[in-house]
Structures are given as structure tokens and as C-alpha cells.
Amino acid sequence: MKKGSFLALLLAAALAVVTGCSSSSSTQPQTPSSPTETAAPTEGGSLTIASESEPGNLNPHIWATSSDTFVTHMIFDSLVIPDKELKMVGSLAEKWDVSEDGNTYTFHLQKNVKWHDGTPFTAKDVAFTFSSLAKPEYDAGGYWRVSPVVGAEEVHEGKAQEVTGIKVIDDHTISFTTMEKFAPFLSGLFIGIVPEHLLKDVSPKEWAKHDFNRNPVGTGPFQFVKWESGQYIELKANKEYFKGAPKLDKIVARFGDTNTMLAAFINREVDVAPVPIAEIPSIQSLDYAELKVANQLSMYYIGFNALNEHFQDKKVRQALAYAIDKQSIVGSILGEYGKVSFDVFPMNHWSHNPDVPQYPYDPAKAEALLQEAGYAKNGKGIYEKGGKELTFTLEVPTGKTEREKTAALIKQYFEKIGVNMELRALDFPTLVTKLLPKNADGTQRKVTADDYHAYILGFGVEADPDEYRSYFGSKYMPPNGYNFVSYSDPKVDQLLEQQVAEVDMEKRKGLFWEVGKKLAEDEIWIPLYEQEAPYVANKRLVGFDPDFRGPTFNAKDWAVTQ
Known part of the structure; x- marks a missing residue:
């Protein structure tokens, strides 16, 4: 197919949709037509963002891939997160202290954080999350994150029940002690915390099959609503989010190959989509489209x-x-x-x-x-x-x-x-x-x-x-x-x-x-x-700023102009 002909076909299809009648039986959430560039962002509203692949898991501790984190970054929080310079900064952890010998990290957690079901978040959830990764029945790729902690190896080998290097000091304070100085320890903590009260009676070997993997509960800016297999995942705003409520009311993550999602963007069913490089010159001709290029590490x-x-x-x-x-x-x-x-x-x-x-x-x-x-x-x-x-x-x-x-x-x-x-x-x-x-x-x-x-x-x-x-x-x-x-x-x-x-x-x-x-x-x-990763975004979306951390990393700050 000649360069540009694919887009021409899509534009023709889009025109047919606009001038013809649309089906009322579609299960896909629809996005309104884009406004003028001068419109101001509003509180509330919804948008749809496309992904090239459907997630395999929504529990962040089960062989997490970029297809999974595309969604889970919006549902779960971690103790620390990387900034744009890869410096680890606090998220659920407000601050932390490091002992003089460099082996003990004491985290002071954010207060007034709640799980999406209303249960208070505490240091016990953090201890549960990382202790679970050390258990011998856990086999989903995350043991390396806790392996440097004192006692983790003994638990992993079935010789002990508790990771002695993880200590809950009070509801909002927890410490980790490593066996020796461990340079990348903080970066290993960049993974979603999961709720003890929902998973404490579930063996980690069952996590992949448990309902939580398809119906997750986190502390993040958006909470899970539903998952239509092969189609989309719907999220709604967490109005009680401890960092402030998201500007949007709803985000829908759709799945499909690049060409299908680009067609959906042209039909204005999708607000953001990855764009094939060959189609960039043509897509930029759309007056409602804006190209965003993410530098990927x-x-x-x-x-x-x-x-x-x-x-x-x-x-x-x-x-x-x-x-x-x-x-x-x-x-x-x-x-x-x-x-x-x-x-x-x-x-x-x-x-x-x-x-x-x-x-x-x-x-x-x-x-x-x-x-x-x-x-x-x-x-x-x-x-x-x-x-x-x-x-x-x-x-x-x-x-x-x-x-x-x-x-x-x-x-x-x-x-x-x-x-x-x-x-x-x-x-x-x-x-x-x-x-x-x-x-x-x-x-x-x-x-x-x-x-x-x-x-x-x-x-x-x-x-x-x-x-x-x-x-x-x-x-x-x-x-x-x-x-x-x-x-x-x-x-x-x-x-x-x-x-x-x-x-x-x-x-x-x-x-x-x-x-x-x-x-x-x-x-x-x-x-x-x-x-580099090119995305095309409808100009109605304000604040979309993809980088190496993924396109949805700053979804809390997105807004739409209508």
C-alpha cells in the first residue's frame, strides 16, 4: 500500500461515519467531537486512550509488562516513583530516612490514604506486599525486589515464615533492613502496593487466578469499574485521592492493533493513540490532532x-x-x-x-x-x-x-x-x-x-x-x-x-x-x-505528556476542554 493511502481510507471512513447513521448497539464508549483550540479545560469529563495490546494482569506483582502498567499505573500507588531524571521521589512514602550504615530505610507514609473500597491504607499493607514476594509459593517475577532484605532468602527457601528485615513500627511507619548496602534498593520499591485485607488469605500462587487480578482495588487516582475482554477497561476518578482528585471523571483504555486504534482516533472514538511512524506526516494534517513524541529509555x-x-x-x-x-x-x-x-x-x-x-x-x-x-x-x-x-x-x-x-x-x-x-x-x-x-x-x-x-x-x-x-x-x-x-x-x-x-x-x-x-x-x-514513541492526541485533551515511564503516568493531571 502506498504511503498515505491507508490514512486516506481512514479519512474516507471517518467521513462516512460523520455523514451517515451510527449504530446504537455499540458497546464502546464514545468520545465527543473535539472543540476549538481556544476552549478552556473543565472539571470532569471523560476520555478514551488506546493501547496496542490488552493487559494480561491487573495485579502489578504478576509478571508486569508495559501493557499491564498502561492501566495499573492509574490504579495503584507505590512507595516511591521515578521523576523525569530517574531520581526516586516519594509517593505513598512522604519521606524516608537512611541509617548511618546505609542498610536500614525507614519510610514515613502518607496519612489519610484509603483503598478504593474505603479501607484505610497502613504500613501493614506495605509489609504484606513485599513479604508476599518472598514466599516460596510466589512465582510471578518480583522476588528480586525483596531479595536484598534481611530474612527474605530464608522465607523464599521455606526456612522461615517472616521477613525479619521488614518491621512495621506504627500505622504510618515501616522500615526495611538490607543484608548489606544495596545501591538500587529504592528503585526496586517502585511497584504497586496491594491491599492486605483483600489478599491476606489468598496464597500468592493463586493471585493470577484470583478475582482481584480482574477486579483490582488500589489507592491510585483512578479506580477500576469494568473490563470487557478484548475491548476496553473502564476506570473512574478516585475523588478521595490523597494527592487531590483527578480532573477527569472517567478514563477508558481501549485495545487493538495500531491501525485499528488509529482509525478509531480519526473517527473520534479515541482521544489518544499510538501512531505508526509512516502515518505521522498525514495525521498531522488533521486540525484536531496533536503529535506527542515520548523519548524512551x-x-x-x-x-x-x-x-x-x-x-x-x-x-x-x-x-x-x-x-x-x-x-x-x-x-x-x-x-x-x-x-x-x-x-x-x-x-x-x-x-x-x-x-x-x-x-x-x-x-x-x-x-x-x-x-x-x-x-x-x-x-x-x-x-x-x-x-x-x-x-x-x-x-x-x-x-x-x-x-x-x-x-x-x-x-x-x-x-x-x-x-x-x-x-x-x-x-x-x-x-x-x-x-x-x-x-x-x-x-x-x-x-x-x-x-x-x-x-x-x-x-x-x-x-x-x-x-x-x-x-x-x-x-x-x-x-x-x-x-x-x-x-x-x-x-x-x-x-x-x-x-x-x-x-x-x-x-x-x-x-x-x-x-x-x-x-x-x-x-x-x-x-x-x-x-521514539509517537502518539497522536486530540487537542481537547490537556496535560498529556508521555515519557519513558509510560503514556498514562500523569493521567491524574489530564483534563478535557469539554
Whole structure:
């Protein structure tokens, strides 16, 4: 399809809707037509914001993804939150003190905070939340957040019942004591607090199946109303929010692929939507549309299952990296909104090492590495080893146009050198079931070589680069963390453990630079590019300011002009 023709079709469809009759049977909340730019924001009103994927969980402690936090950031509060400079500032915690030895953090909590059901929030809820993450029956990815606390390891191993390093001093004061100085401790506390009174009698292994996961209760600026599967989630304002009531009365989060949501925006059913980069010039021609571009501290990459026999050899992974023309991908798909990436750490963050090993486009080098790894082309022109062709499937989550186009180009690049890669399109929640598989009884289990071969996703720094420890540390393979590529390297393990105890910023930076260098040598992830995130917003919306923390992070401050 020629550039611009997709938007033309959408505009024609929008015109048909405006001039024709609309169906009264639609279940989707409708958004009024936009007013003039000079209209002043009002108190109340509602808006609809679109997401590329439906959430999998609304309990923030169950394998939280960006699709989940898109909604949960509006429902739940955490003790601390990152500001735009990644400095941790208070949220449910009004302030905190750190002991002279740097091991004990005492948090003084906000008073007069209530859960959405009216129950008072206390320090017991904080203790319950983080103590639950240490329990052996908890297997949903968050143990690393509490693991540095005294007594957490004993609870996790089933040797104790209480995390002794967590102490409730009174209703509004709680302390955490770590085993040693732990540099990223505060950033690990950036996760929603859940209510003790609703979950205390529910085993953490049942959280994913419990009604709370589909009907959450938080302390945040918006409270849950309903979830229409495959369509939308509706939230209403928490009028008693301790930071002040939101300006809006209601927010609806709709789900659908990028093109569908862009069509909904043009039809004025949606106020905010992610916009494919190719459509930016056209969408800007709409007099009611405003482009907002979020700088993301993240990069897109291909991840390999290290248990797969082909990907156990890093020469194969390096060969595939050389086979990808990243510059052409960025130039043809992302343009000014993207940059080629060779490091797993984002370029605008201090953890990024500009001198990591790089793999520029070199098909001849790619084939030479495959031959060094013992592969040879068969009669069909496909590399094989031991009679097994280098053929695999790349899992491609739908919903993001640029990612889907990238996968198609990479398939062509691999075919040119004699590697057969099939593409499998699937929605994001389904991909999660492959990366974080479960047993028949619903409990998490280890990844196997048969669960998947490779996938394409994005990842980056949310609050602190220590988050990467759960993705590359040997002891964090599912069900204990997010290391679903099953990567294991003693040097990386050592560096990741050293950085958590290093309070000297320059030394900690050096440790991460070494981690980045080693990961680039091994290429268990192939970094592809960094991409800015464009959103189109109806001008009736005031205060929409997306950044690396997500598009809904400041939803409390949004208003509409009618």
C-alpha cells in the first residue's frame, strides 16, 4: 500500500461515519467531537486512550509488562516513583530516612490514604506486599525486589515464615533492613502496593487466578469499574485521592492493533493513540490532532532461547547479528524517530557503554561465522549442521507496525545468507505464555527448548538498570525471574551482583559497562534500534505528556476542554 493511502481510507471512513447513521448497539464508549483550540479545560469529563495490546494482569506483582502498567499505573500507588531524571521521589512514602550504615530505610507514609473500597491504607499493607514476594509459593517475577532484605532468602527457601528485615513500627511507619548496602534498593520499591485485607488469605500462587487480578482495588487516582475482554477497561476518578482528585471523571483504555486504534482516533472514538511512524506526516494534517513524541529509555531486540541447539553457540548468534542491515531498517521504517543500537542498555542512560562490540551489516562475515560453527549449505541453499537445517521461528507480537515491518525485513536478510526463519504473529499475552510458561495446574515452570525459538520485543530502564539482573542473572530463570532466554555466564552474574553493593556511582557505571560489553560479545539479545514513541492526541485533551515511564503516568493531571 502506498504511503498515505491507508490514512486516506481512514479519512474516507471517518467521513462516512460523520455523514451517515451510527449504530446504537455499540458497546464502546464514545468520545465527543473535539472543540476549538481556544476552549478552556473543565472539571470532569471523560476520555478514551488506546493501547496496542490488552493487559494480561491487573495485579502489578504478576509478571508486569508495559501493557499491564498502561492501566495499573492509574490504579495503584507505590512507595516511591521515578521523576523525569530517574531520581526516586516519594509517593505513598512522604519521606524516608537512611541509617548511618546505609542498610536500614525507614519510610514515613502518607496519612489519610484509603483503598478504593474505603479501607484505610497502613504500613501493614506495605509489609504484606513485599513479604508476599518472598514466599516460596510466589512465582510471578518480583522476588528480586525483596531479595536484598534481611530474612527474605530464608522465607523464599521455606526456612522461615517472616521477613525479619521488614518491621512495621506504627500505622504510618515501616522500615526495611538490607543484608548489606544495596545501591538500587529504592528503585526496586517502585511497584504497586496491594491491599492486605483483600489478599491476606489468598496464597500468592493463586493471585493470577484470583478475582482481584480482574477486579483490582488500589489507592491510585483512578479506580477500576469494568473490563470487557478484548475491548476496553473502564476506570473512574478516585475523588478521595490523597494527592487531590483527578480532573477527569472517567478514563477508558481501549485495545487493538495500531491501525485499528488509529482509525478509531480519526473517527473520534479515541482521544489518544499510538501512531505508526509512516502515518505521522498525514495525521498531522488533521486540525484536531496533536503529535506527542515520548523519548524512551529502551531498545528493540531479538532474543534467543539459549536452550535451542542452534543458539547454544554464540558464533551463530553473532552471525545472525552481522546478517541484519540495521541502518536500512532504521532508514526505511523509523527515519528520524529511530537510531541503530548495538548495546542492550539505552543510549541516553548512564549504563550505556559506547564501546561495546558492534556487528555492522556484513553478510560475508555472517556466513563465515556459520561455517566456523560447523554449518554448511545443503542442496536447498540452507545452512545445516548434523543434518539439521538452521531453521527457526521468530515470535512477533502484533499491534506495533514498526516491529512487524522489522521482522519481515529481518526474515529477508536471513534468507539471503541461507537461514530459514519463519514468522509467527501472535498477540502479546500469548507470547508471554511462551516466555513464561506454566504447568497444567497454572504454576510457573522452567522454559524448555520447545517453548519458543526466538522473539522480537522492546526493553529498557524503567527506574534503575538493576532491572536487567532479573533478565540475565543465572538464578533468575523462570519461575524465579525474567531470564526466559536461559542465559548463564559467571562473569555477568558476578558483575550484576557487584553493582548492587556499589554505592560509588562511577564504579557502578563501570560495572554496567562491563556487563554491556559481555552481553554484546555473547549476543543472546541482538539489539536492533532505539525508537521514539509517537502518539497522536486530540487537542481537547490537556496535560498529556508521555515519557519513558509510560503514556498514562500523569493521567491524574489530564483534563478535557469539554
